[in-house]
Amino acid sequence: MTSAFDYVIVGAGSAGCTLANRLSADGRTRVLLLEAGGWDRHPLLKLPLGWGRVLLNRMYDWGYDTEPEPEMNGRSIEVARGKVIGGSSSINAMAYVRGNRADYDRWASRGLPGWSYAGVLPYFRRQESWEGGASQFRGGDGPLATRKARYQDPLVDAYLAGAAEMGYAHNDDYNGAQQDGFGRMQMTIRGGHRESAATAYLHPVLGRRNLAVETGAALLFISHDLSVVRVIADDVAVMNAGRIVERGPVDRVWLAPEEPYTQRLLATIPVADGLGRLPGAA
Numbered sequence: 377m378t379s380a381f382d383y384v385i386v387g388a389g390s391a392g393c394t395l396a397n398r399l400s401a402d403g404r405t406r407v408l409l410l411e412a413g414g415w416d417r418h419p420l421l422k423l424p425l426g427w428g429r430v431l432l433n434r435m436y437d438w439g440y441d442t443e444p445e446p447e448m449n450g451r452s453i454e455v456a457r458g459k460v461i462g463g464s465s466s467i468n469a470m471a472y473v474r475g476n477r478a479d480y481d482r483w484a485s486r487g488l489p490g491w492s493y494a495g496v497l498p499y500f501r502r503q504e505s506w507e508g509g510a511s512q513f514r515g516g517d518g519p520l521a522t523r524k525a526r527y528q529d530p531l532v533d534a535y536l537a538g539a540a541e542m543g544y545a546h547n548d549d550y551n552g553a554q555q556d557g558f559g560r561m562q563m564t565i566r567g568g569h570r571e572s573a574a575t576a577y578l579h580p581v582l583g584r585r586n587l588a589v590e591t592g593a594a595l596l597f598i599s600h601d602l603s604v605v606r607v608i609a610d611d612v613a614v615m616n617a618g619r620i621v622e623r624g625p626v627d628r629v630w631l632a633p634e635e636p637y638t639q640r641l642l643a644t645i646p647v648a649d650g651l652g653r654l655p656g657a658a
């Protein structure tokens with residue numbers, strides 16, 4: 377065994393949770409998922425109506441803002457990005473919109489053959505459990521629950537009636553045969569709770585013995601030219617040519633893929649029982 381993990385995934389967001397699920401599905405491949413933020417336990421992350429407060433209070437957010445924009449009258453614009461298990465899918469607006477068929481086909485025509493609409497459709501179908509069940513376009517038994525918004529507001533009805541009055545087509549399913557038209561939003565919600573990449577892909581498989589998740593673990597850098605990454609007491613020392621160039625707590629993770637000490641470093645992070653450790657690792 378040359379490594380404690382076959383894969384180290386940095387960031388437990390939409391992509392990271394999905395990858396962690398898929399890569400560890402065989403029960404053998406050892407996967408470590410590192411997340412800079414904490415667990416997604418706060419009730420406001422569960423309640424769809426809590427979204428506004430999460431966003432306004434910049435909760436579980438990296439806190440980025442743009443530089444003042446001259447074109448926006450000098451204002452800085454908030455650029456929310458999730459910092460929590462589930463990543464941005466734990467703080468997003470839950471709208472389920474796959475995108476336009478023409479965009480995928482254009483990417484394919486410009487050199488990404490697998491990204492045509494026909495190429496991605498099987499993955500969309502595999503991903504979701506649509507409340508209306510499986511069809512040519514929709515999935516019926518995937519991990520991610522999707523449904524129409526049930527939000528009741530006379531304004532929604534008036535808006536749809538107004539569109540019809542102006543001659544625009546009604547579209548009962550904009551993730552179906554065609555995207556154009558007016559209709560109700562579709563949401564990633566399960567049983568009245570937010571469905572994030574974490575609730576869909578990560579939480580259901582946390583019991584896998586070959587999957588470890590570490591929160592509060594921010595990857596600081598990946599280096600190919602470090603000579604040594606060493607653990608000294610509770611500190612990590614990043615060394616180059618025998619000299620310490622950086623020092624910090626062990627919950628801040630350095631990776632140097634070619635470097636045997638990185639494997640020791642990963643093995644010092646307290647991971648779930650049952651995962652392979654390097655012989656002699658702390």
Ligand SMILES: Cc1cc2nc3c(=O)[nH]c(=O)nc-3n(C[C@H](O)[C@H](O)[C@H](O)COP(=O)(O)OP(=O)(O)OC[C@H]3O[C@@H](n4cnc5c(N)ncnc54)[C@H](O)[C@@H]3O)c2cc1C
Nearest residue numbers: 387389390391412456459463464465468469470471594595
């Ligand atoms: C406020 C808001 C509303 C949105 N609304 C919608 C919507 O309604 N519908 C929709 O489809 N999309 C929406 N999105 C977009 C969608 O949520 C994102 O495109 C998607 O979640 C991005 O997935 P990702 O895996 O690329 O990144 P993320 O989900 O953001 O995951 C990145 C993860 O990596 C972690 N991370 C970053 N750096 C490090 C590091 N150095 N070490 C360890 N961990 C690290 C982060 O903390 C985070 O958890 C919204 C996004 C936001 C922020």
